[in-house]
Amino acid sequence: xxxxxxxxxxxxxxxxxxxxxxxxxxxxxxxxxxxxxxxxxxxxxxxxxxxxxxxxxxxxxxxxxxxxxxxxxxxxxxxxxxxxxxxxxxxxxxxxxxxxxxxxxxxxxxxxxxxxxxxxxxxxxxxxxxxxxxxxxxxxxxxxxxxxxxxxxxxxxxxxxxxxxxxxxxxxxxxxxxxxxxxxxxxxxxxxxxxxxxxxxxxxxxxxxxxxxxxxxxxxxxxxxxxxxxxxxxxxxxxxxxxxxxxxxxxxxxxxxxxxxxxxxxxxxxxxxxxxxxxxxxxxxxxxxxxxxxxxxxxxxxxxxxxxxxx
Numbered sequence: 213x214x215x216x217x218x219x220x221x222x223x224x225x226x227x228x229x230x231x232x233x234x235x236x237x238x239x240x241x242x243x244x245x246x247x248x249x250x251x252x253x254x255x256x257x258x259x260x261x262x263x264x265x266x267x268x269x270x271x272x273x274x275x276x277x278x279x280x281x282x283x284x285x286x287x288x289x290x291x292x293x294x295x296x297x298x299x300x301x302x303x304x305x306x307x308x309x310x311x312x313x314x315x316x317x318x319x320x321x322x323x324x325x326x327x328x329x330x331x332x333x334x335x336x337x338x339x340x341x342x343x344x345x346x347x348x349x350x351x352x353x354x355x356x357x358x359x360x361x362x363x364x365x366x367x368x369x370x371x372x373x374x375x376x377x378x379x380x381x382x383x384x385x386x387x388x389x390x391x392x393x394x395x396x397x398x399x400x401x402x403x404x405x406x407x408x409x410x411x412x413x414x415x416x417x418x419x420x421x422x423x424x425x426x427x428x429x430x431x432x433x434x435x436x437x438x439x440x441x442x443x444x445x446x447x448x449x450x451x452x453x454x455x456x457x458x459x460x461x462x463x464x465x466x467x468x469x470x471x472x473x474x475x476x477x478x479x480x481x482x483x484x485x486x487x488x489x490x491x492x493x494x495x496x497x498x499x500x501x502x503x504x505x506x507x508x509x510x511x512x513x514x515x516x517x518x519x520x521x522x523x
Contacts, residue, residue: 218254221246227260233295233335236318238263293318294487297327298340299407299436300474301457302370302504306338309494315487323407328359331477337487339477340370342408344470346415351473353520364480366488367520368495369473371504372511375412376469378444378452383465387451390416390469393427400429401440401449409437409453412470438462456509471511475519492516 221239225232236253238244245259294310296303297320307317322330324341331339345354356367379387385398393400403410417424424430429449434440438461440452445462459466476495478488494500495516504512 218256219260221253221255224255224260228264231335233318233320236320237293240318292316294338295320295336296338296340297322297330297336298324300340301507302474302510303340305500305503306370306494309500310490313490313494315490323404323410325355325408325411326406328355328477331479332359332363337478337484338491340474341477342375342412342472342474344408344412344415344472346419352475356477356520360477360479364522366478366480366518366522368476368478368491369514369517369519370476370495371474371515372471372513373474373509374456374466374468374470375409375453375472376456377467378441378454378459378464379450379467380444380447381463381465383467385450388467390420391422393417393451394422396428398428398450400427400432401443401452402430402433403440403453404433404435407435408472409440409455412472413453457507460508473519480522 219227221232221235224244225235228235235244239246239253239255244255244263246253246255248254293316294307295318296307296310299321303319307319310317320327320330320336322336324339324343327336327339328341328343330336341352341356343352343355345351348354352367356365377387379385387393387398392398402413414424417427432443432449434443434452437454437458440454441458441462441464443449444452445464455472456466456468476491478484478491480488501512501515504510504515
């Protein structure tokens, strides 16, 4: 390893052959030093090397690689932790409230679709999702019902928010509709596969019988809303899909197109009952709603409402 370089949590997970959740757990325990760059944690190569050396010298150290366990459950060190999967800042606030209530909370920064798949495989506790279904014009439930088939779960509203286009200040290319994305003079920046914004774009072009091949930049991907907005601000693309909040951070214009519902999914079981009750308490508290309302672009009118629940 090069001592002057650093790694993302994803790169470390691949090097150690463990899940990203294990890496986050090691960071939270103080066993693996890390620092924040924007919304991303990084680990210096020298610190990773030292961690590996320490691990080799501990005779009782158990093998790190448990990825091939047949039951697909959380690793033992994470069994007592609440794993919250998703990328929005409201989830960081929720994690802090759960910590105060006595729940060990860890964050996993997966997109909505990948988060649901992880939940199906038993690898996370709370999933946030904003997945638009073009056939029903509905958010989340069509995907949740299909992916979590055979599971018992509850869906609770976190927030509603506007999704739309990031465009350069003044919108010089007059981009207003989904159809505009196929114009020859327009280049987009996309989100990664599995992200809610990527699903929204894919569904909108599908129901309009548009081809991704006709959209310049369709395969240029960024991993979060802020990176998409920044790419537009820097002139690397003319337009990207995201939420309102990030537009103000990097000074691009925002064109609202659809109000999306950002919901939380929790699997139901006797062991999860205390967590579910605590979630109801937090999400319906005036203090929590006021804190979220301070973030521009979020609607808390139905925060804490049960959207769907299996028997």
